[in-house]
Amino acid sequence: MMPERTRWALVLLIWVAGLAAAAQYGKISVIFDRIGAFYPQAGAWLGFTVSMVGVLGILLGAVAGAFVAAMGYRRMLLAALWIGAAMSALQALGLPFALFLATRGIEGLSHLGLVVAAPTLIAQISAERDRGATLTLWSTFFSVAFALLAWLGIPLVERFGVTALFAAHAALMALLAVLLRPALARVPAPVRQPMPRLRDLPAVHREIYRSPHIGAPAAGWLFYTCCFLAALTLLPAHVDPGLRALVAGAMPLVSIVVSLTFGVWLLRHMPAVTVVEIGFGLGTLAAAWLWLSPGGPAASLGLAAALGLVQGATFAAVPQLNATAATRAQANGALAQAGNLGNTLGTPLLLAATSVAGYAGMIALMALLLLAGLAVHRGLAGLRRVV
Known part of the structure; x- marks a missing residue:
């Protein structure tokens, strides 16, 4: 209860x-x-x-x-x-x-x-x-x-x-x-x-990632973590040197503040998955802003603010999509797996894009990852309406 x-x-x-x-x-x-x-x-x-x-x-x-x-x-x-x-x-x-x-x-x-x-x-x-x-x-x-x-x-x-x-x-x-x-x-x-049992572990993975309820938070979280840590690591190098330290320190703080204020307010009025989708959508717009204004401090903080919505609402989505403690634990375990994978892959992927196509390539890949996060949640929401 x-x-x-x-x-x-x-x-x-x-x-x-x-x-x-x-x-x-x-x-x-x-x-x-x-x-x-x-x-x-x-x-x-x-x-x-x-x-x-x-x-x-x-x-x-x-x-x-x-x-x-x-x-x-x-x-x-x-x-x-x-x-x-x-x-x-x-x-x-x-x-x-x-x-x-x-x-x-x-x-x-x-x-x-x-x-x-x-x-x-x-x-x-x-x-x-x-x-x-x-x-x-x-x-x-x-x-x-x-x-x-x-x-x-x-x-x-x-x-x-x-x-x-x-x-x-x-x-x-x-x-x-x-x-x-x-x-x-x-x-x-x-x-x-x-x-x-050990022989059941492949079936546990299948149960989690085939479920549009259990696996949904982790599916979006993979794309979020690919972008967030990489953005904190790589974007400040493109900001004006006089503002670089300020922007680097402010980005995680802006993300936290937006998550705890505007994000919490949105969660009182709409489902958590919807807030996640809004965050991914705004993040894609912020990436376009960064493409138009390379290394812009305001655009960098705008990206951090958008991703703050994804951050808090993803964890709030776990109990909304899963009614029992057991399925919530499975969803949180999948979040841990997706988060570690995204943190591991994100920075090397964006660095590779930078080496091939420069700053524009990095921002384009970031926008694609954020759009993919939005698309995955949209697709899983459609499956939940069917199941």
Whole structure:
């Protein structure tokens, strides 16, 4: 049964757990140059310190929902926090590089458990009228975590060294596990699902991606993630140098603000998928603006604002399209898989387009990806009317 009132304090606490999950990426990304100095012998393997977490998301994201539904959402959230805390604590000991990479792989499993269980639980403890707002808040966890790490993590590392950041992350995750255990005990437990067998995993993927309900959020999310991270990475280089730093810092903030304000307002008046489609449509128009005004600061911020609508509404679409906790967990697992795949492929694809056709080629590919996201959602909406 849906609650009549949203448990806002618990929603915020789970969102902070999301910040800790995003920090499993960000604690390496924001100090990547210092990681190279910490492990000077790593060479080309150094890139795996970031991507090891994402590789597991690509391989296991879709089936993670089935495992979380079988193990229980509360149990998985707490276990993922403790595992993450243990891995960060080990990293704080200054492990040899090979062991450090092994802990990053295990962190990938912890990250998957968090990003599948947390939004499923947030949807469960939110009143229907507030779900758009609570899940839009959840959608900001990545951007907010990276900003906090830049503001707080880098000064910590400058003063106390790389391992201090790992120790702080371990302490945060352990504290969250302690705080969430009694709070989650009062949350009704959804019905546990049977544990999937290895031979069933291909069928799990087919069930998710053949469903116009379960797979729809992830289908659009793939195109969003292909564009968003690549735009944050590549567009600032084409902005006037005097405004470059300002635009680079403002783009993720504009996306968050639009998502939490205009996006939440739209979600109170129309279905989440419609808001996603509006975001993709406006994003395509912003790409055309960027083509007409190369590197324009206003056009760059316009693109970020449009993608902010996609960001929040995609997570809000999960409970609107899926009625049970089990199917929502599957949808959130597919989102994790699509997001990791999009983040991995997007920047290389746009760089390749730039090398072939210059700035115009990059913008044209970006527009095509955004149109594809809109077309996929339109097509799946048509299938839902038939099924």
